[in-house]
Amino acid sequence: MVLERSAYLSTVQARHDEGYIYLADLTCVDYLNNPTRDLVDGVSLERFELVVNLRSFAPPAIVRLRVQVPEQDPLVPSIFGFYPGAEAMEREVFDLFGIRFEDHPDLTRILLPEDWEGHPLRKDYGVGRVPVQFKEVKRNR
Amino acid sequence: MPLEDLSYNFLTGNVEKLVQWARKASVWPATFGLACCAIEMMASGAADFDLARFGMEVFRASPRQSDLMIVAGRVSQKMAPVLRQVYDQMMEPKWVISMGVCASTGGMFNNYAIVQGVDQIVPVDVYAPGCPPGPETLMHAILTLHHQIQTGEILRRRAAGEKGTTVKMIGEPATTKMLGGVEDLV
Amino acid sequence: MTNAIYTVIRPEGDNRFGLVQETSEGLQELGDRATTSTAALAKEIGSTLRIPEGEAELESDSDDGRMIINMGPQHPSTHGVLRIMLEIEGETVLRSKPVVGYLHTGMEKTAENLTYLQGTTNVTRMDYLSPLNNELVFCLAAESLLGIELPERATWIRMLMSELNRIASHVMWLATNGMDLGSTSMMIFGFRDREMVLSFFEKTSGLRMNNNYIRVGGVAADLPDGWEDDVTAIIDTIEARTHDYDELITGQPIFRERVVGVGTLSPQEAVALSASGPILRASGVPWDLRKEMPYLFYDQIDFDVIVGSVGDTYDRYAVRLFEIRESISIVRQIIDRMPRGPYRALDPKVTPPPRARIDESMEALIHHFKLFTEGIRIPPGESYVAIESPRGELGCYMVSDGSARPFRMHIRGPSFVNLQSLPVMLHGGLLADAVAVISSVDPVMGEVDR
Numbered sequence: 001m002v003l004e005r006s007a008y009l010s011t012v013q014a015r016h017d018e019g020y021i022y023l024a025d026l027t028c029v030d031y032l033n034n035p036t037r038d039l040v041d042g043v044s045l046e047r048f049e050l051v052v053n054l055r056s057f058a059p060p061a062i063v064r065l066r067v068q069v070p071e072q073d074p075l076v077p078s079i080f081g082f083y084p085g086a087e088a089m090e091r092e093v094f095d096l097f098g099i100r101f102e103d104h105p106d107l108t109r110i111l112l113p114e115d116w117e118g119h120p121l122r123k124d125y126g127v128g129r130v131p132v133q134f135k136e137v138k139r140n141r
Numbered sequence: 142m143p144l145e146d147l148s149y150n151f152l153t154g155n156v157e158k159l160v161q162w163a164r165k166a167s168v169w170p171a172t173f174g175l176a177c178c179a180i181e182m183m184a185s186g187a188a189d190f191d192l193a194r195f196g197m198e199v200f201r202a203s204p205r206q207s208d209l210m211i212v213a214g215r216v217s218q219k220m221a222p223v224l225r226q227v228y229d230q231m232m233e234p235k236w237v238i239s240m241g242v243c244a245s246t247g248g249m250f251n252n253y254a255i256v257q258g259v260d261q262i263v264p265v266d267v268y269a270p271g272c273p274p275g276p277e278t279l280m281h282a283i284l285t286l287h288h289q290i291q292t293g294e295i296l297r298r299r300a301a302g303e304k305g306t307t308v309k310m311i312g313e314p315a316t317t318k319m320l321g322g323v324e325d326l327v
Numbered sequence: 328m329t330n331a332i333y334t335v336i337r338p339e340g341d342n343r344f345g346l347v348q349e350t351s352e353g354l355q356e357l358g359d360r361a362t363t364s365t366a367a368l369a370k371e372i373g374s375t376l377r378i379p380e381g382e383a384e385l386e387s388d389s390d391d392g393r394m395i396i397n398m399g400p401q402h403p404s405t406h407g408v409l410r411i412m413l414e415i416e417g418e419t420v421l422r423s424k425p426v427v428g429y430l431h432t433g434m435e436k437t438a439e440n441l442t443y444l445q446g447t448t449n450v451t452r453m454d455y456l457s458p459l460n461n462e463l464v465f466c467l468a469a470e471s472l473l474g475i476e477l478p479e480r481a482t483w484i485r486m487l488m489s490e491l492n493r494i495a496s497h498v499m500w501l502a503t504n505g506m507d508l509g510s511t512s513m514m515i516f517g518f519r520d521r522e523m524v525l526s527f528f529e530k531t532s533g534l535r536m537n538n539n540y541i542r543v544g545g546v547a548a549d550l551p552d553g554w555e556d557d558v559t560a561i562i563d564t565i566e567a568r569t570h571d572y573d574e575l576i577t578g579q580p581i582f583r584e585r586v587v588g589v590g591t592l593s594p595q596e597a598v599a600l601s602a603s604g605p606i607l608r609a610s611g612v613p614w615d616l617r618k619e620m621p622y623l624f625y626d627q628i629d630f631d632v633i634v635g636s637v638g639d640t641y642d643r644y645a646v647r648l649f650e651i652r653e654s655i656s657i658v659r660q661i662i663d664r665m666p667r668g669p670y671r672a673l674d675p676k677v678t679p680p681p682r683a684r685i686d687e688s689m690e691a692l693i694h695h696f697k698l699f700t701e702g703i704r705i706p707p708g709e710s711y712v713a714i715e716s717p718r719g720e721l722g723c724y725m726v727s728d729g730s731a732r733p734f735r736m737h738i739r740g741p742s743f744v745n746l747q748s749l750p751v752m753l754h755g756g757l758l759a760d761a762v763a764v765i766s767s768v769d770p771v772m773g774e775v776d777r
Contacts, residue, residue, distance in 0.1 A: 023601045024713065025722050025739040051724060053711050057612075060619040064711060085601025088747050096435075111428040111776055112254075113219045120253055121436055128253030128433075173401060175408055176430055176773055177455035177537055180499075184525075187502075187518030202402065217776070220408060220429040223400055249448065254433035273536055 175214025407772030442702030545671025604719025
């Protein structure tokens with residue numbers, strides 16, 4: 001389900017009460033300049049999309065929430081209150097994408113050194129290749 | 142009984158050769174296993190490919206007690222200062238084997254997060270390629286190192302400064318003063 | 328000063344899996360983190376240490392006897408580069424914080440620049456103890472977007488490889504766990520068995536570890552002739568030796584004292600912290616993705632899910648030991664049921680044609696050329712696929728934009744999420760138990776840091 005940011009917390013609460021008590025995955029996608037996404041009525045597509053996968057155990061099911069996060073104001077409420085397991089995942093999203101989470105107990109960089117600047121998994125951050133002798137042939141992609 | 146009849150009981154040679162033989166026959170590696178190569182390093186210390194026959198099954202945890210640092214695995218930017226610190230804490234004479242392509246040149250990960258070759262941080266004596274290098278490759282690298290220790294080639298190179306084509310150092314060059322050298326214990 | 332008491336609210340009722348609990352952090356009012364000083368953070372109640380990594384010294388009073396010590400990233404407990412900051416009082420661990428990132432390789436960024444054929448080489452190095460499982464989840468995600476149908480033999484070969492990998496990984500875990508608890512002979516025994524499995528992998532795929540074998544559209548090459556005898560010899564030997572290890576370790580009083588009752592994790596805590604795999608099952612939650620949401624052909628295979636009762640380190644050990652036996656029985660069933668047929672999809676847009684045909688047919692040559700230079704084009708979409716790896720739920724979320732490279736590939740590493748349950752397990756235990764508990768969680772730093 002594709003969501004707006006304002007509906008995020010309430011939807012998570014609703015799913016949690018329905019029985020989706022296990023957080024499987026929380027990640028983010030950067031859709032800079034990429035038009036190929038199916039549009040959903042009433043939801044404006046933003047640059048970042050936070051993807052949350054929730055599981056229920058009985059009956060075994062999985063639901064996916066896709067929350068749109070605008071680029072100018074990358075702030076999202078944290079679901080640490082419902083799923084303490086989100087702590088490390090949200091820290092990773094902050095580290096690699098720069099999306100801040102409100103009410104997160106410890107929002108610091110987890111994978112990169114603390115004094116790193118930039119958010120590597122954004123599309124406008126280069127890979128950081130070191131030129132290798134004889135390999136830099138122009139490739140067309 | 143005259144001394145000449147006991148000649149089969151005596152071995153004669155240089156002190157230097159004796160010292161080199163002692164150094165090569167009991168190299169103690171420091172555990173610096175980072176990633177997949179660490180598993181192959183452990184496998185080469187284990188049953189089918191035994192490192193104990195070279196006197197090297199003792200992987201010392203403390204760098205102060207080890208001679209050889211086998212950098213096994215990819216070195217990330219966060220790990221690089223730790224690597225340098227461990228290298229500095231080792232006592233002379235010390236050697237470094239860079240195991241695997243990630244440690245030698247950055248391997249298949251040519252990106253922002255991996256140091257492109259551990260020889261940007263520590264001076265390396267032997268490079269062992271492979272992803273991961275099988276235990277046979279690692280043992281070949283170790284035996285190459287042993288041969289170089291035995292012939293004294295490494296120390297000769299270091300004295301001549303051949304190896305010292307500028308390694309970009311972070312901070313001051315290593316001395317025993319750094320990080321709690323012998324003087325602090327006095 | 329009173330000791331910190333960790334309160335756990337357990338819900339009433341017969342809800343089998345429990346509700347998410349409110350941890351004592353949730354009951355407390357947390358101020359904005361930027362305004363909270365380190366000294367105040369040091370006085371927080373709970374089991375997770377939230378002090379910034381650089382400031383490991385308590386500035387304020389030291390007469391309460393608490394110290395923050397640092398374990399790692401280079402330490403002899405052979406679990407890779409994990410750094411743990413422990414707040415201890417005497418020998419008792421109060422709070423802890425695992426610090427990861429020392430092996431961060433930027434694999435997800437690299438994956439956006441590699442084709443799907445090269446992607447498996449990238450992904451396989453994440454969980455380097457069970458590389459075929461990483462490749463499997465990547466290929467399942469790519470194939471779910473591609474929408475192709477695999478031949479049966481390919482799926483059965485994948486299952487065989489995955490289960491053999493599980494056996495190798497759990498035997499390796501027995502080896503390193505034995506080493507951490509002091510039994511060097513267990514280490515040697517474990518590697519001896521692992522060598523047998525690795526030599527079979529080398530015979531089939533060409534590499535001992537990190538074999539780029541499971542690819543999009545099937546597997547890279549067919550199983551060698553006489554594989555049934557090889558695999559039967561391997562699993563018979565491992566089965567007999569597992570019995571030996573059982574006798575060596577399980578009843579031994581020293582092992583039991585070190586391990587029983589240590590590092591307990593209740594089922595509600597495990598579900599709340601998103602633990603998965605042997606940790607979740609040892610706590611009493613009977614959740615195994617192979618049974619509950621079967622992928623490949625696991626619904627046609629008969630096996631049991633091993634569930635523990637208490638959730639301590641001993642249960643995790645027992646779960647993994649019995650899982651070796653279950654995997655052996657699964658492999659036996661696979662050997663009986665392996666069908667004949669092609670080992671990869673015959674769709675020329677996905678899998679390269681056999682090399683002999685390149686000499687004969689122009690289309691085969693063109694397809695081969697396109698596949699190896701440009702790659703497989705996958706229609707746009709997004710998909711999340713999860714499998715049960717030896718460490719837990721290994722998931723792959725893939726977004727494709729129609730080109731030959733994934734637009735975004737995210738791997739949900741089970742060890743990354745399982746490490747969050749480490750502070751809860753270490754709380755209140757002794758410092759010496761920390762090694763046993765970390766070893767039982769079985770983190771593989773390659774997939775923690777990616």
